[in-house]
Amino acid sequence: MKRSDLEKRTVADLKVLLEAMGLPRSGKKSELIDRIIDSLRLDEQDTGDSDEEAPSEIKESDDDDGFLLLEEEEIESLEIPSEDSSSVIEVKAENDSNEVLEATILEAVIVDSSEAEPRAEARSKPNVSVSLGDSRKSSRAIFLGGLLLVAVLAGGGYWWTWMQDQQTFAVEPARYGDSMEFTMTGGSVQVNGNDMVALLRDNTGSALEKACGDLAITMNGMSSIAYRDAPTSEIGDPTDRDNSGATETRDGYGRLHLAAERSLSYDLLTDLSGRTWTTDGSRCSSSLTWEMNANSVDISVTSWEELTEATTIRSEAIMDFVTPDGDRSMLQNTAFGGTGIAAVDEVLPLFLQPAVPLDLRSTFGSILLEEGSTGTAEGWDYTVEPAQRVNGELLVPIKMEQPSIATCLGHAKLDLLVREGAPWPVEQKVDILIDKARESSDCSWHESAALDFAVPDGQLVITYTIRESTFTAGEHAIVWGDLYNSRPGAGEGIPNTQMQWDGHMPDESTIHAFTVEEAVECLMNSSAGNGVRSALNNDGYLYRMNHANDGVEETWNLSWVDPDSDAGWTLVRSSSTDCTVVNDGTLAPSDAPEYNLNAIPNTLSIAEMQSRMMDTSDFLGATLVLMDGGMLRSDVEFTSRLVVTQDTGLLDFIDDIDEGEVTFTASRSWTDGDSENSFDLIMDAERGRMVGWLQSTTE
Incomplete structure (x- = not known):
């Protein structure tokens, strides 16, 4: 490898390499290159010897039954030079009809105990516990990882193939510019009970005003999800513009935050049926039914997820419902965070927004996803199953179940197919049954009281499958956990002029004449x-x-x-x-x-x-x-x-x-x-x- 080869790499690529080699990552690009060359004792004119040594070192690690977790950080199309053209493995790369290998900058991570340790990062970690059925150690992981990165930069394409065969990876954070189109098939919502039907009816405007007692919904269609890559001009504080791709938004107190903007849209065809009201509208009829088929439902949701806490601080949603007769109802909602009640906020998404592709990074963090791994992530139990090849792609199945729901209410299950490098599942199957009548004696007082408060009486069954149609990767990762300079301080913008009641809430208004x-x-x-x-x-x-x-x-x-x-x-x-x-x-x-x-x-x-x-x-x-x-x-x-x-x-x-x-x-x-x-x-x-x-x- 010549110095010119390193000079072709981006600063981000060089910093990834330096991090894996355990070297400082600060400085200008020329300093980074000098540091790499000096550390590996590469001749500035010809570094071919190092490329030849890398395979033997890695082979030695393999003989020692060592183990490397290689985490993808940046993706960039590279041309792979090779003396033996038959050894080049061709992988289809986007925007290249010649099908050259899309190589990957990789980072070595040590697995040195029976529990996988996620790499350090400035992000609020998800609540994750994990156990591995087969842990392996490698005393040379960092050094070999550095050599492996050099081999990849130089064109050692077979190392990429070797890693694919390991069927193991850690989930990457989403990138600004990531987008996925997906289909929804087999969508079904079955609701029984006045209170449970009312929950859906009250959150969908007039679209379900005829429904009471029992409701059945089927839905199929096209959807999309994306993180917007916003221009730096949308960041007011110049010192925060290193968060390129982020934008500003206001929270419920009117304070400005930096956030990643995510959009979600659905174009669905739905059929509705169920029981309806008596002719005088006084009660829910036990015999009168209604149905309304071939309805068009367009839903769009834009949410802003604050960078430091990685939580949604604002969302705007529009639902447009049109019947075959042309009757139309539209619902527009703006929300700032959740209800403020933790027990409710944890349960409501199961009812109000179940068809959102799971954000893998916020769920699993940077834990190792390896065949046989089990653990708990964000309150869900999960098991990683043997990898599958689907249409030439290596996909990792993950089965998830919510234990509190299983103990107290029924079940909530997710079956995922995950691809390395994608922030959302390639396929997501959902099976949810909520029924308070199924509560068992194993349900704790804490869980029972929380669910009684948050979940209405009745039964709710939700099933659907979403599958990726197309995926486009963004250019740079969203840096969750970043404590940006303009972030509001604790208590800033929150009033402290609360007053005691004297039989009622104080008025003191001058806007209305009669207080x-x-x-x-x-x-x-x-x-x-x-x-x-x-x-x-x-x-x-x-x-x-x-x-x-x-x-x-x-x-x-x-x-x-x-x-x-x-x-x-x-x-x-x-x-x-x-x-x-x-x-x-x-x-x-x-x-x-x-x-x-x-x-x-x-x-x-x-x-x-x-x-x-x-x-x-x-x-x-x-x-x-x-x-x-x-x-x-x-x-x-x-x-x-x-x-x-x-x-x-x-x-x-x-x-x-x-x-x-x-x-x-x-x-x-x-x-x-x-x-x-x-x-x-x-x-x-x-x-x-x-x-x-x-x-x-x-x-």
Whole structure:
């Protein structure tokens, strides 16, 4: 090898080689080349001797039953010089009709115990445990890995073939520019039970409004997934522009983060059938059924995954549902992270987004995937099975099962076919059965309480298969775990002006003329509404407050509960001159909420929640709907709601579920031509965090 051969390599290639040789990777390109040549004692004019020595050293390692895990870092098409043309193994490379070998820069990793050690990297590691049925040691792995890398750079193509035959690799991180098109076949969703059907119905706009009791969905079609390679101009801080490919996005507090932008789309044909409502719409019929076939469903989801934590901090989704008759319903959703309740966030993806190709790196990290390996990754038990050759490709099957679901609810299984170098499975088969009636005595209290909180009654069965159609690799890896300079600090942008309740959430708003404090004062001075007055005078509180404005008068609908768990509601209206208690009533005991005064958290005021909601720089998508000319539209309703748990201590077994949660919502409904529109926004009133918003359109 001549110096000119090394000079043709990229700086990234040279740094990979230096890392494998245990040498420093800093410096200019010329310094990196000098360091490689000096270390391996290569003559600057002719280094052919080293190429000749490499095979013997590697053979010696093989005799010693040594073992190398070679991890692909960069992929680049190389021409392979060879004195014996018959020894050249031809592998089809993209963008090259001559089928030259697509060689790979490889990194040696030592396996030196019965447990595979992932290589060090600046990423929050997945929760992974692993055991290997056959561990092997190599005392020369680092040195031999360096020689092997030189051999690959010089054109030793048979080393690549040797590694393919080992059927072992570690998963790579996704790259900016990675994209995959895939098909979905055999898609089926079977839902039984009113609560379970309601979960799907409430998350799909009007598309499933006819469904109740039982629902069957079949779906097939085309899909795609990709990480966008964004230009560096989208990174505001110049010191962060080494994260080329990343972009900026805002979180639920309005703070800017660097993130990898992922897009996901589905173009599906679906058939729907099941039970429906009685003719008067009062209940779910036991005999009336409906079906609607050949429906078109287009779904697109864009998510932004923050680089440091490798978690989704924002997502935007659109679902467009069109019937064969041309009736159309569209759902647009923006969400900022999860619900904030860990037990719920772990379960919801099983229902709401099951058809997403598994991100292999976030699941398995850099652990060794070898035949016979078993372990636990991100809460899933897995087994690596013998490799298969499918259409000339070497694919590794991995079987996965979620143990908590298996113990408590039914089963959740994934069958994967994985190819080295791809961030997503080549094939993914999903089989999910959720049924709370199947809960066994082996289900722990912790698991049972969490699932009772998160999973509705009923049965859900999901099966489908997705298969890769095409895959295009990006150029540079996403650096998860990077602590970039502009990242918001702890507590930055999070308000600390929380206030104690005095019977209700503080208002103090100047946006609406009739505040809740004035409404309560009106109640106290009125002869009507005895129940709410008694409650507020005896440690009761307003657990729900809804404000509406018809353009002439403002109205508060106030829901109350007292220490005896008696509950009711009162309607108070204000005009320009006075206020009136319009109506009131009590709730049946079965409809009354739990009473728990000690569970009420401190919250921001309604005034501050409105101010944060109306920030056009942070939440433009919401303000375009809720505001006009810089002012809140008069037809916007807003509501604060307190949800408390019974003071039994049961939920102490579940992490991150507070006894009391307060939400602030804003909603609006309007007609635009032939379309009916509704918009709902929700915020966390304790911290001022935007949770998200949902817009539904029906034509």
